[in-house]
Amino acid sequence: MIIELREFTRVEGNGKAEIVVEDGEVKNVRLKIVEGPRFFELLTLGRHYYDVPDLEARICAICYLSHSVASVMAIERAFGVDVPEEIQLLRELGLIGELLESHALHLYLLVAPDIFGYPDAIRMATKHGELVREGLAIKAFGNRLREIIGGREIHGINVKPGGFGRYPTVEELELFERESGALLKLARRAVRLFASLEPYGEKAEHFVATDGYLWGDKLVSNEEGTFHYTERIEERSLVYSFAKQSHYNGEPFLVGALARLLLKADSLTPMAKRLFEEHREKLATGYVSYNNLAQAIELVYSLERANEIAKTLLDKGLEGENIPIAVREGEGIGYVEAPRGVLIHHYRIDGSGNVFYSNIITPTALNHAMMELSLLREAKRGYGELDECSLIQRLEETVRAFDPCISCSVHIVKL
């Protein structure tokens, strides 16, 4: 017997699941990504490098800037270009904006209704309007950062190889400094709320992240030093999904906020670090549902870090100079931490600046196997125990904990 779950709600994109039951026992679960394929790797082939980040931004709306930055970094590495600290800090500020916007959307509008027992945040707002408005305030600030650094709330084209189209003004930096400080109180409240979630899903054993907090030169895991994705991560096609499935050393693994905190707690800002220590024991169990708590702690981190960066840039003053690009044949990989985990863009570029090889792996594709495993665990636990409605609710919550970005996951890689 196969129990077919209708398409998941309150997640980004279109996906559903099948539970395979034999002799009264759950035998298997298939996570079906039904969002149509989007073929972004093919789209970039033959394109001039300068236009590529603008195309790649279209992979995703929630994390467009992560795609732009990963794409720009891969291009710069292919050309052997290093950008100065100022440009790096501004990119980081944009990525922080994305983290705030994405985590706030996920936590306040998509997950919080589960905690309070509502089908959505709009209906939840009748009783918990304050909380919804707090979430929207953090989200709006994150989007403001994306708009100014990225050029637009969604799909901006301001992030370019070698720098930016337009640099922020002193007034804008002052606004970032002021607002990030003011919102911190709200984020701390969120940590308390999401710490109340119970453990569910699978206990992850392998965690992977980039070697810096929001990007890196390589990847790291809890088991070994740095490595390139090609050395450890393998992708497989599935007959029942438009998203491929990835394994790390042959095993399912977790990327995202929980992995980042567990692997890189040393780089956290003071208040985020204190909150992490407070909840360390819980987080270290590896239950995927604690990814929500990790995201709430990252809201605090992001606001503190945005404040630091704005201060630093205001003290130093902005040069606003782009680094010239000299086209040459080359290969580069951009590793970025998108809000929901490691994002990889890998290109080869020819002597006239056109891309001739392109490979993209998104966090949801990396988490796909762990998502399936978590669903299997919850289905086994709940089948026969819970009524069908509660079981489905729990399975939806389990998928939601990953904050999957299904649209992102379907443009898959060329092997």
Place this chain on the structure above:
Amino acid sequence: MMEKLKLAVFELTDCGGCALNILFIYERLFDLLEFYEISEFHMATSLSGENHYDVALITGTVSSQRDLALLKEARNHSDYLIALGTCATHGSVQASVEGSIRKKLEEVYGDKGNPMRALDSKPVVEYVAVDFALPGCPYDKEEIYQVLIDIAKGVEPVRKDYPVCVECKLNEYECVLVKKNLPCLGPITYGGCNAACIRSGLGCIGCRGPLPGEVNPASEYEILKDLGYDEDYIIRKFKTFARWEP
């Protein structure tokens, strides 16, 4: 109090941005909810199961049999259907990938079959009649707010009829095509974004599709050629968001 209109948001294959953008209206979402109740919007709510919608917003391209079935279902149950965003109105970037679906599946998934029944991506408007089309990758959220308010008040929403250049001039931005020789598609692109890319000092990439009517793509083509851009490059740029011929 008057009865609220039933609003549905359906997402076919896309980046999620056009559905998400509705939530980016922030507090004014509550103003919209004075007139509408959300009956279907699976990114935002777990409720669904209505069989009639007063207004339906469709985002994304038709890229699979699932999308096509969902689109027909939505059309059959909606009074007023809006194709929202460039994927739905023109196909956007994902429809610009060349080659047949079988070839693409083989190249990316390494699989000759098509078990998930994928189709070549096409805009919604190629399959069903729509009551209004609002392009943009993404569309401007102020525009959809206005359109929904107009409909609620019984007024037919107005289509803009000018290119991006008009908004650029109104903002007094420097012309990047003339002054910086950047390949800017502003002169032939449907306005409404408030010249977002030119605000960043960069050229318009044409994400809202071609402005119908009096624009002159042939002359834009000549201008870009005179600036030294090669033919392939210009044509690819023209075809990135909408499949039009110069």
